[in-house]
Amino acid sequence: MSWVTAFLGWLAEFFGDGANWTGSDGIPARLLEHLEFSALALALAVLVAVPLGLAIGHTGRGGMLVVVAANLARALPTLGLLVMFVLLLGASSIWPVIIPLVLLAVPPILVNTYEGIKGVDPELRDAAYGMGLRGGQVLGRVLVPVALPLILLGCRLSAIQVVATTTVAAYTGLGGLGRYVIDGFATKDYASVVGGSVLIVLFALFVQAVFALVQRVTVSPGVSRRLNIR
Amino acid sequence: MGDGPPSLWEWFGRNWDTGRADSIRTLLTDHVTMSLVPVVLALVVALPLGLACARWRWLYQPTSGLMNVVYALPSLPVFMLMISVTGLSQTTVIVPLAFYGVAVLIPAVVDGLDSVPDHVRQSAVAMGFTPLRRLLAVELPIAAPVVLAGLRVVAVSSISLVSVGALIGQGGLGGLFTRAYQNPFMPPVIVGIVLVVALALVADGLLVLAQRLLTPWVRARKEAAS
Numbered sequence A: 001m002s003w004v005t006a007f008l009g010w011l012a013e014f015f016g017d018g019a020n021w022t023g024s025d026g027i028p029a030r031l032l033e034h035l036e037f038s039a040l041a042l043a044l045a046v047l048v049a050v051p052l053g054l055a056i057g058h059t060g061r062g063g064m065l066v067v068v069a070a071n072l073a074r075a076l077p078t079l080g081l082l083v084m085f086v087l088l089l090g091a092s093s094i095w096p097v098i099i100p101l102v103l104l105a106v107p108p109i110l111v112n113t114y115e116g117i118k119g120v121d122p123e124l125r126d127a128a129y130g131m132g133l134r135g136g137q138v139l140g141r142v143l144v145p146v147a148l149p150l151i152l153l154g155c156r157l158s159a160i161q162v163v164a165t166t167t168v169a170a171y172t173g174l175g176g177l178g179r180y181v182i183d184g185f186a187t188k189d190y191a192s193v194v195g196g197s198v199l200i201v202l203f204a205l206f207v208q209a210v211f212a213l214v215q216r217v218t219v220s221p222g223v224s225r226r227l228n229i230r
Numbered sequence B: 001m002g003d004g005p006p007s008l009w010e011w012f013g014r015n016w017d018t019g020r021a022d023s024i025r026t027l028l029t030d031h032v033t034m035s036l037v038p039v040v041l042a043l044v045v046a047l048p049l050g051l052a053c054a055r056w057r058w059l060y061q062p063t064s065g066l067m068n069v070v071y072a073l074p075s076l077p078v079f080m081l082m083i084s085v086t087g088l089s090q091t092t093v094i095v096p097l098a099f100y101g102v103a104v105l106i107p108a109v110v111d112g113l114d115s116v117p118d119h120v121r122q123s124a125v126a127m128g129f130t131p132l133r134r135l136l137a138v139e140l141p142i143a144a145p146v147v148l149a150g151l152r153v154v155a156v157s158s159i160s161l162v163s164v165g166a167l168i169g170q171g172g173l174g175g176l177f178t179r180a181y182q183n184p185f186m187p188p189v190i191v192g193i194v195l196v197v198a199l200a201l202v203a204d205g206l207l208v209l210a211q212r213l214l215t216p217w218v219r220a221r222k223e224a225a226s
Helices: A002-016 A027-059 A063-075 A078-089 A095-118 A122-130 A135-172 A178-186 A190-218 B008-015 B024-055 B057-072 B075-086 B091-114 B118-126 B131-168 B174-182 B186-214 B216-225
Strands: none
Touching: A002 A190, A002 B075, A027 A063, A027 A095, A027 A135, A027 A178, A027 A190, A063 A095, A063 B131, A063 B186, A078 A095, A078 A135, A078 B131, A078 B174, A078 B186, A095 A135, A122 A135, A135 A178, A135 A190, A135 B075, A135 B131, A135 B174, A178 A190, A178 B075, A178 B131, A190 B057, A190 B075, B008 B186, B024 B057, B024 B091, B024 B131, B024 B174, B024 B186, B057 B091, B075 B091, B075 B131, B091 B131, B118 B131, B131 B174, B131 B186, B174 B186, B186 B216
16 A cells, blocks of 8 residues: 555645745635635625525525526536636636636525425415414514525535635636645645645535534524424 | 637537547547446445445434535545546546445435335235345335436536546546636637536436336326326
């Protein structure tokens, strides 16, 4: 298993090098960049997709369109989209890269929010109206809490996608942890490639864990069936 | 080069079959291989694992936890880490994609088997079906629509993910994107995106067709209900 020793050697070289821990291309700075770009893209996607998904799920209009669009979006090659936007808009700011990130992050949130709201037990909805709640109150106090696990699932899937695509976007000049991988590969600096890859994998797992925690905290115990009500 | 840059169609025609390794035709065949092999591998691996998880329930929780982790791993760093094991070959892209496929298919197999109604299973037992025959003749056919739905997701995402492999020189049609970026030029990008999406739509359509042929009763029941 010679590759194991080589692998460990590269890791030691990358993480052991003090120069990799300071400055604008140091690990803390790159990590922060990766977090910023991912969070920005995800936040914009949530702002677009959640209200739209709620409206479509609540009114029932345009549902087919959402499902078809989400399926089509899965087929779009991320690298192609990134290159297309950079060629179209130039690489003078981060926006030509952030736009495709947002575009790719919208469909999973949209479709899961829509499915979540649509899937709420009609009896529950009727009961809420029967208790005298109005349309907006039914949505806010009953439908959203019940659909929350699915809405959060959509956000988690998008977050996974965004973290991965932010990495690929380093190819088109974006900062973040992808820089180590792309630049290292271009200059045959495998310590940088391996170290950067491990950092990105750890970052992705961290994001995954954060979402598990958010789900645990925000989903009502009655919905997640952590309470046994008989 | 004559006067001005070539149009999309001109560029496509000129580069479709140049006989070199980067002609569109070769890239397309590579792309099909690199996305088809992981889908088949994933199905072959996920079927027995899914069956085991449905049979021994205690296996399912840890397995699906592990699969959630696998699914969360970004493709590019995984490709990069695979290089030290498999080198700069198609295998480096195929193996991770197969893992993503397994992560999606195991829950699909388990959900599919869960969708078999209990009275159907009991009827099969009462009719004297052996467990193996019950699985092959009753349970798997009923599970097929759910498994095929998972397979559609896997096929479409594999086809689009292969292009990321272009960053390590093994990306099929993704090679058009890196070529277009290095030598700023739009036609290859458009051709690449269109071909990848078309490939995904064809694969998806074939799987929908397969589902209709394999499970004719699903449609018959829907028509009877309407």
